[in-house]
Amino acid sequence: MNSEMINFWNDKGYLIIEDFKSHEECNELINRSKELIEEQDFNNQQSVFDTVSQSHNDDNYFLESGDKIRFFFEEKANLDEENVKTNKQYIVNKIGHALHDLDDKFIAFSKNEQLDQIARAVGFHDPLLLQSMYIFKQPKIGGEVVCHQDSTFLITEPESTVGFWFALEDANRDNGCLQVASGGHKGPLRKLFKRENNQMKMEELSNEPFPETDTYVEVKKGTLVLLHGRLPHYSCENRSLNSRHAYTIHVIDGKSKYLDYNWLQRPGLKLQGFKNA
Numbered sequence: 001m002n003s004e005m006i007n008f009w010n011d012k013g014y015l016i017i018e019d020f021k022s023h024e025e026c027n028e029l030i031n032r033s034k035e036l037i038e039e040q041d042f043n044n045q046q047s048v049f050d051t052v053s054q055s056h057n058d059d060n061y062f063l064e065s066g067d068k069i070r071f072f073f074e075e076k077a078n079l080d081e082e083n084v085k086t087n088k089q090y091i092v093n094k095i096g097h098a099l100h101d102l103d104d105k106f107i108a109f110s111k112n113e114q115l116d117q118i119a120r121a122v123g124f125h126d127p128l129l130l131q132s133m134y135i136f137k138q139p140k141i142g143g144e145v146v147c148h149q150d151s152t153f154l155i156t157e158p159e160s161t162v163g164f165w166f167a168l169e170d171a172n173r174d175n176g177c178l179q180v181a182s183g184g185h186k187g188p189l190r191k192l193f194k195r196e197n198n199q200m201k202m203e204e205l206s207n208e209p210f211p212e213t214d215t216y217v218e219v220k221k222g223t224l225v226l227l228h229g230r231l232p233h234y235s236c237e238n239r240s241l242n243s244r245h246a247y248t249i250h251v252i253d254g255k256s257k258y259l260d261y262n263w264l265q266r267p268g269l270k271l272q273g274f275k276n277a
């Protein structure tokens with residue numbers, strides 16, 4: 001990380017590091033995600049998934065996934081029994097949220113010295129891996145991710161959340177690449193997603209509209225993109241015939257306080273750093 005990169009990060013709120021992972025490393029994760037899906041009997045778990053609301057407001061399957069490996073369907077997936085059986089690789093929207101702690105292949109991908117150094121270069125004192133997600137953006141039905149700031153969903157005091165987003169496949173305008181509001185991390189945090197009596201509530205902090213997410217982050221397989229916790233970002237539906245697999249880790253600073261009202265709680269897992277492989 002040179003000073004040009006740090007200046008870019010401070011100024012824009014995101015940073016692109018090309019060729020961070022090799023194609024082989026990306027393929028290992030893609031193959032592992034396929035195995036994890038193959039091992040699932042989604043039809044027997046249908047009732048669980050039927051209750052998965054996209055807003056994730058009061059859904060225990062989602063709310064208890066912080067220290068587990070759980071599967072969430074694409075909103076537009078055909079969940080008929082036959083399709084779930086024959087087409088299971090193409091109906092999952094994401095897997096989350098503790099892959100980086102519970103699966104050997106994901107642990108190997110997520111934890112290393114280089115990532116620790118990058119985290120420290122962007123200001124972390126004690127980087128801790130809070131959450132991980134494997135995002136599929138399936139061909140034709142890959143869902144939109146509405147514009148948001150990550151600190152809305154994962155908040156510390158003071159704020160410290162940074163997303164480490166890895167392109168496991170090429171991401172471009174056709175298959176729903178990330179779009180960011182460059183420099184938008186300097187604006188206020190708009191909302192807080194708070195747990196109150198096991199119900200989730202969205203609290204408004206500021207009604208200042210988001211700036212346009214008009215910077216398209218078109219990147220090649222293996223690229224790492226850092227996203228500041230306040231940076232408004234978005235990705236559109238994937239109507240193309242190509243998937244856009246990505247893996248993302250959200251990191252917080254151990255010197256900040258992780259607030260009790262965060263939706264994500266990890267009663268079964270202690271937070272670890274990039275070097276605790």
Ligand SMILES: O=C(O)CCC(=O)C(=O)O
Pocket residue numbers: 135145150163165177178233234235246248
């Ligand atoms: O991959 C995407 O489309 C969105 C990812 C995202 O919002 C995140 O990693 O915070």
